Amino acid sequence: MQRRLNRILVTGGCGFIASNFILALLERRKDMLVVNLDKLTYAGNKMNLLALEQAQDSRYVFVHGDIADQELVPRLLAEHRIQAVLNFAAESHVDRSIHDSSPFITTNIQGTHNLLEASRKAGIELFLQVSTDEVYGTLGPKGLFTEDTPLAPNSPYSASKASADLLVRAYHETYGLPTVITRCSNNYGPFQFPEKLIPLMITLAWEDKPLPVYGDGANIRDWIHVLDHCRGVELAMDQGRSGAVYNFGGDAERTNIQVVTSILDLLGKPHSLIRYVQDRPGHDRRYAMDFSLPARELGFAPSVTFEQGLQETIQWYGDNREWLRRVQDGSYRDFMDAWYGERR
Ligand code: NAD
Numbered sequence: 001m002q003r004r005l006n007r008i009l010v011t012g013g014c015g016f017i018a019s020n021f022i023l024a025l026l027e028r029r030k031d032m033l034v035v036n037l038d039k040l041t042y043a044g045n046k047m048n049l050l051a052l053e054q055a056q057d058s059r060y061v062f063v064h065g066d067i068a069d070q071e072l073v074p075r076l077l078a079e080h081r082i083q084a085v086l087n088f089a090a091e092s093h094v095d096r097s098i099h100d101s102s103p104f105i106t107t108n109i110q111g112t113h114n115l116l117e118a119s120r121k122a123g124i125e126l127f128l129q130v131s132t133d134e135v136y137g138t139l140g141p142k143g144l145f146t147e148d149t150p151l152a153p154n155s156p157y158s159a160s161k162a163s164a165d166l167l168v169r170a171y172h173e174t175y176g177l178p179t180v181i182t183r184c185s186n187n188y189g190p191f192q193f194p195e196k197l198i199p200l201m202i203t204l205a206w207e208d209k210p211l212p213v214y215g216d217g218a219n220i221r222d223w224i225h226v227l228d229h230c231r232g233v234e235l236a237m238d239q240g241r242s243g244a245v246y247n248f249g250g251d252a253e254r255t256n257i258q259v260v261t262s263i264l265d266l267l268g269k270p271h272s273l274i275r276y277v278q279d280r281p282g283h284d285r286r287y288a289m290d291f292s293l294p295a296r297e298l299g300f301a302p303s304v305t306f307e308q309g310l311q312e313t314i315q316w317y318g319d320n321r322e323w324l325r326r327v328q329d330g331s332y333r334d335f336m337d338a339w340y341g342e343r344r
């Protein structure tokens with residue numbers, strides 16, 4: 001199946017993944033209108049899409065608002081004659097969900113429900129939910145998550161994402177809403193908020209501050225460059241089977257300690273900066289993805305190796321210190337002090 005979409009609503013477009021998605025999509029597709037609905041939480045930054053705003057690109061419309069707004073969302077779908085909704089908006093950080101889960105319930109569950117309800121009533125052609133491998137819970141030393149792995153989330157974040165996925169499924173089964181769910185492993189690359197492992201460790205190492213590694217550092221994540229994930233979402237938008245779930249992965253399993261030592265080595269900093277700290281409660285041991293289904297159906301394949309991507313990412317943060325300075329504001333410091341203060 002090949003959809004011909006050229007008017008889409010992207011939610012959370014000022015966050016890490018969706019800002020990369022919008023920039024890459026508009027670079028390739030001259031006939032695309034993107035309406036970006038973003039609440040501009042601590043994680044959302046209009047600077048990420050400054051280039052589009054400065055160019056006054058008529059293919060891009062920014063709307064400051066909440067996906068849970070029951071009046072705004074239906075109005076946007078009608079006003080812009082939206083054909084597809086791509087829901088990237090979320091509270092996305094596991095540690096914050098442990099600290100305070102309330103916004104995760106409001107945005108990730110109620111917000112998704114509001115988008116689904118408006119999409120159903122507007123008769124849109126596709127609802128694409130951007131989800132995560134974390135909904136499957138944790139793996140032992142062997143095996144991979146497939147699209148049929150039962151959902152077994154362990155953190156308030158992953159439970160809220162799994163809840164949203166189930167609502168998407170139900171809207172497909174009950175109302176026949178055309179839906180696709182994509183589940184991806186850990187992303188890294190430009191514009192990632194510096195609370196997540198890779199940018200946090202880069203920024204701490206620059207300042208010769210201790211690098212907090214949870215537990216024994218042997219937890220494994222599969223890392224994918226954000227642009228490979230974005231390409232997967234675009235393929236799923238264009239060709240994904242209605243009702244399907246697609247797992248995306250980077251084929252790059254690394255222990256956390258491997259990631260942290262690679263960053264230190266690339267920066268020429270000593271391993272003595274590493275501090276093993278109290279583990280994250282409910283910490284999933286291992287994530288790894290079987291992405292043979294999207295490989296077969298969509299032609300998906302990650303293209304950036306972890307070593308190349310990590311080097312480029314370090315370079316990007318070095319070249320964008322003003323961006324960093326601006327996102328590391330008072331609310332960023334308040335959370336970091338509260339969270340890591342308890343863990344020393
Ligand atoms: P992010 O935290 O960087 O950005 C989230 C964006 O959503 C921000 O711009 C924020 O302002 C916006 N937002 C939050 N609440 C909102 C609301 N109620 N209404 C409108 N906008 C709101 O997140 P990210 O890392 O870019 O993740 C994007 C999506 O991808 C999320 O759904 C996440 O679950 C999923 N995902 C992320 C990863 C990863 O490694 N980061 C991996 C797999 C899946």
Ligand code: TYD
Nearest residue numbers: 094186195196197198212213214219221256
């Ligand atoms: P994170 O970037 O928060 O992503 P997720 O929890 O969604 O996988 O964390 C990636 C891994 O790094 C995870 O196993 C937790 C670990 N971690 C640390 O060891 N120290 C830290 O300070 C952070 C933020 C994460």
